[in-house]
Amino acid sequence: MLKECLENVRAAVPLVHNITNYVTVNDVANILLACGGSPIMSDDEGDVEDITSICGGLNINIGTLNKNTIPAMFLAGRRANALGHKVLLDPVGAGASKLRTETALSLLRDVKFDAVRGNISEIKTLAFGSGKTSGVDANVADRVTEENLEDSVAFVKSFAAACRCIVAVTGAIDLVSDGDRCYVIRNGRAEMGRITGTGCQLSGMMTAFLVANPEKPLEACAAAVCAMGLAGEIGWKNMQTGDGNSTYRNRIIDAIYNMDGDALERGAKYEIL
Amino acid sequence: MLKECLENVRAAVPLVHNITNYVTVNDVANILLACGGSPIMSDDEGDVEDITSICGGLNINIGTLNKNTIPAMFLAGRRANALGHKVLLDPVGAGASKLRTETALSLLRDVKFDAVRGNISEIKTLAFGSGKTSGVDANVADRVTEENLEDSVAFVKSFAAACRCIVAVTGAIDLVSDGDRCYVIRNGRAEMGRITGTGCQLSGMMTAFLVANPEKPLEACAAAVCAMGLAGEIGWKNMQTGDGNSTYRNRIIDAIYNMDGDALERGAKYEIL
């Protein structure tokens, strides 16, 4: 199943419109190309409606939101909705500032999202209307662990049901739910947290997977999450003496580039609760 | 001839002002340094005229244009013209949105460009006033092939003559013309299309080549195009097990860094029609 999801991306070459932050945008573009998609970036109010119209999916990431790009997010989101395109929200830093929290909440109200992906603190902020996010990282107290797994799964399922979309909470353990079922994914490595933007990259890739697998959004998102974590494991295996986080970043994107459906199927570590 | 063009860049260390997109800007800066130039980025209306004044060339790339940077492009372009600097246009996504198409066409009317570089769909959009660009990639139907080469060369020559500047159409086969002659360049590899920004990088580098070779703009642009394609070939040869598009990006810039004039002369594959 995961295998087919990746192969469908490679076959469909989905064009993904990204309104994303300037910190990790290059990596988002390269991982979209690596997985088989095609990225385009556009964030001006006068440009986004045309650009999103020619794409199959829209990835909205609020990592460096500003007064010019926020209205563009709404315009693009509504247009993508009108066209039946897949739309994903990455609420970077929701909980860390009022503007980020309110923008993410307003987007959730005004735009119909197919998926929301964030760390646990960001997602809790969306669910409860306020929160405490440590910069762009999850608050330690919030983290999903084996100990609180049952409660965490229940929370993610319940928020996904309320949003009527896929919710993906990523961290040491990743949870991906459509409100009914929840993938609990144990791929990845802790060292991925020492690279900027693995979350942003995953959001871009997840949008491509959604576009290429329109009938099975839960599996599409779970496949993207497994692929990212597995790439982190493969990339780490390829590390050589002297390599650090900057090279690791390249090796993860490279691992996506070289990953085929069989490798994903074999390497994915998940259970469905 | 190509050899001298590269050596002149290394000797002159041309300072290039880039108003460019935030997706690939870091790679543009690093490839400018790799080829022997010196990059500076500035895109605010209040800053661009001063900055372009101290440079030798201006590279305008509309990849993430917005309402603040568009007027800056015009201001900088006119100032660069007044100072007799070399100016290049990279019409990223012209044909993909009204704003991109109109901005590129307006720039072509208001600013005297020494060179325009894009994919075939972008250049056709400029030539015919409208077009269909697949995001930031050329439309398959437009692509330059051995089969339509004669017509493609005629088109590029005719558009270059109309613009009175160098026109470079890059893709599997690259065409570079001044309206009279046309370099048909067969360097490069298809895998370069799986990296974001090789076109943007080439535009930056081409601007440096133009500045350092003011009397022979056609040869300067052809040399930059050959260098980029050759770097794609060398970079690919240096790929190791596990490497993918992210590492390939680094290896291409590295290949420019290590390329000397003799290697360029030997490796360039072109004919002049």
Place this chain on the structure above:
Amino acid sequence: MLKECLENVRAAVPLVHNITNYVTVNDVANILLACGGSPIMSDDEGDVEDITSICGGLNINIGTLNKNTIPAMFLAGRRANALGHKVLLDPVGAGASKLRTETALSLLRDVKFDAVRGNISEIKTLAFGSGKTSGVDANVADRVTEENLEDSVAFVKSFAAACRCIVAVTGAIDLVSDGDRCYVIRNGRAEMGRITGTGCQLSGMMTAFLVANPEKPLEACAAAVCAMGLAGEIGWKNMQTGDGNSTYRNRIIDAIYNMDGDALERGAKYEIL
């Protein structure tokens, strides 16, 4: 002493708010993670005060300043001052345009900085109110050499005393002074100048060192400068056939990631004048 400074960063994981240019922002984020800090980027007037409030330090870099981000720099700077956070200014291109020079001078007047880091031309511009910076590089005539070292040290000490903060002038020889003492640092390699953003990266890292070593700002800044130069040396030793400036960039960040306090202490080459 330098050893402790690095170890304190690793222990404290300081959260650093960066208002920085979009050219080198990804590398700034990754080197902050490499040294043990945690980066967050935010540059909108409506967002920066909240974001800087949850951080320990603020890194203001004017490399691609614009009319939207300039007021955000002032707002964030004042808020950081009010909260007693560490604040650093990187006056990229001061002397190259009126807007950059005036913005840097205004920031120096309005915001209390703990450190200022730039090349010698940028710092001379701040000291004398005007200057000639060659794009984003130091003017050759300004450069700190063994021949003019005594005068250069006197200048940096005097400007640091006037600013009442740490002043770091980086180049072939780095000078870091608090007005009283001056570290003269001879780590690093000339090839670092062929990578975009080593200065920006250092400014980000220096902010993290300041936050984690609040009682000894001079040593903190000197340790960051030594670490960056030493990483340039280690990264260069790790270069392989075919590697160039793009890979060198990764290897430098990787070297910071892998550097421990003992290696820094052993590798640092400095005298105190």
